[in-house]
Amino acid sequence: MKQLFKTYYPLFPIIALCGFYVYQATGFVLHDFANYYFGGYFFSEGHFTSDLYFPDIFNREIATLGYTSVFTSFAPNTPFLTLLFYPFHFVNPFTAKLVFNLISCVLFLYSLSRIFRFYTIKPVYLIVLPVLFFIPIKNNLLFGQLYFLLFFLLAEGWLAYERKRFTPMALFWSLAILIKIFPAILILFLLFRKNYKAALLLIGFCFGFTLLSVLTNGIEIWIFFLRDVFPKASNGEIATAFVDNYQSVHMFLKRLFIFDPIENQNPVFDSPLLFKTLLTAFKLSLLFIGYCITKNDQNKLFAFSYWIIAAILVSPYGSTYTFILLLFPFLYLVKQPGSLPAKTMVLLLLFISCNIPISILITKTFPVSYLRMAFVIAFSVWYLSSIRNSIPWKKSIWIPVFSVLIGISGFYLQTKDNSTPILPKDSPILIYDYTVSDDQLRYFFRDENGEHSATIPLPEVKQSEALIQNNQIFYNNKQQTFGSDHKRKAIVLDRQTLLYLSDYDRGIGFYTLRKSTIH
Incomplete structure (x- = not known):
């Protein structure tokens, strides 16, 4: 018993925090969990069609079940998510949210303890996690979000990769991709490391789970998702045109360069072409750095964590609960030798990125309203600072060239809207x-x-x-x-x-x- 306590006592603070917010979530609104639950419910009834991607129809159908105070949208989730949440339709949504949160916490804490043991990270860093990741943990549970589950899938896949067990790696990561799409960036990680067998296995598992969903959901809804839903989501079109809550580079550049007569009357410079060019340059820069880091056989955890950061930065819409995935770069940073002041500074940047109050920021004048984005970028730059001299920056000269070409082609191929x-x-x-x-x-x-x-x-x-x-x-x-x-x-x-x-x-x-x- 004494040995058991010694092994697991560092988990007690984060278990206590999770337990508190699991309880708090029982008296909280369904929030984001309603997206997933009712998608699974309508699938169980046999009438989850592409129409339910339209929020008016989705909410009207929910209201007919008696839940008149729910306001939600199934987009941008994949049709596969209806399969994942099918078992929850047997109970009411509030009970389902409680069960889902409990399962998510168990899986999250299980993988967290396993990855700490695998890298022999000092237990003190487990104790500080509830402080560093307070808002991501709180919001994941209150909103009934998926990112505890996503961390479990990515972490277990990573541990399998470290042990060269590529089949379970592909299983875990393919599920993560089918749930949230953006982990597909890990295919690049595998290709750049020349792990072609692992990449093919991952692609194969993704295809297999997609095929399973096609057989159960139907091909029509997947065509609709890929043709209509995914392009909009990739362009940051989730609700309205300008959403400062997202705190993304995409939305920041949109505020700078896209005029809107209602929502953005005073951009710094009205230029959709410049917006597309700079956004393309930012994405290509992330890709270039990722390629250099990964192919040069840097520390594997360092490279993997970079791709997680890149996925967060490249996303057009950000959220506090997504930042639970910054645990991966956190794990790399704390296991590295370094001075206490240096580690304290980078952990302070991480703390501010995760916990700075968005409700206060968005009331401020632009660009102060995007202060969280600035802290996330500062944390990312600090993370990369140790390898800055190993990046062949001279080769990056091609990034502006390709950015201009892609920006111009995207600008002129885009259908003009005069409304x-x-x-x-x-x-x-x-x-x-x-x-x-x-x-x-x-x-x-x-x-x-x-x-x-x-x-x-x-x-x-x-x-x-x-x-x-x-x-x-x-x-x-x-x-x-x-x-x-x-x-x-x-x-x-x-x-x-x-x-x-x-x-x-x-x-x-x-x-x-x-x-x-x-x-």
Whole structure:
């Protein structure tokens, strides 16, 4: 018993923190867990289709079950997630959230203790984890998020890789990829290390799990996900066009260079081309550094942790619960020899990155509102500082060249949209219908409190309907729109203004009202 206590006492603080927030989550709203639970529930009922990726339909179906205060969206999750959460449909969502949190905690703590033992890391660093990762741990459990499970899959896959057991590695990592997509970046890690067998196994397992999902979910929903959902998610289009909460480089550059008449009236410089070029340069730089680190046979944990950091940085949408994955670079840093002041500084950067209050930051003026992003980048730079002299920086001269070429091609190949939004900045994020009458426009929207309506003045005008066909609007037998955004309910005012619902530059199905001139 004494030996058991000596072995596991460092886990007690993090067990206590997890236990406290598992309990707190029982009295908390379903939050993000509703996405997963109801996806699994509708799958169990046999009617999870691509329609449920549209939040208006998804929330309406949830409301018919009696959960009228839920406001959620299944996007950008993969159809595979409905299989994972299928077993939870046997109990109500609040019980399911409790069970899921308990399972996630057990798996998380299991892998955490195993990886500490594998690298013989001092137990004191286990004791400080609840402080360093307080907000990520808290929000994972309160929101019923997936990142404890994701850490377990990545960690177990990594331990298997370290032992050259590539089949279990591929099993764990493929599940992580099917759950959250971005761990697919680890395929590059394997290829750059010339572990071709491991890479092929990982790709094969991904294909196998995808095929299983296709056989159960159907091919149509996977086509819809890859064609409509994934491109939007990859472009940061989860809800509205500008979301400072994400604290991503993508959103930061968007604030700098993309004009929007409602949400971003004063960019530093209005240039979509510059936005695309700089964003491409940032992504290529991460790829270049990752290639150099990985192929030069740097410390394996160092290289693996770098790819986790790169995946977080390249994502267009960030969140506090994602930062639980920064445990991997944390593990590398604390097992390295170094002075106490140096370690204290890098751990301080990590602490601030994980715990700085976003609710306060987003009320500040840009760019102060992106201070968390700055701390995450500072932590990443510090992490890379030890190998800065081993990177062949002269070869990086090609990055600007390719960035300009890709930026220009992306800019000119992109379908131009000449429509403009008509509602104010603080308008609801999900409008599902509207009417025009009596000198006013009434729009209907949904939020966490149910369905509502509001009005804005609109002079009395003559109306006529426009036809929506193959997701494009036609009027007088002439095509009026050409974008890939989803459109709903189009009318023409005074034969010169087209009015319609669109999710352009927004999450799939998060409609708002837009207008354009008839041509």
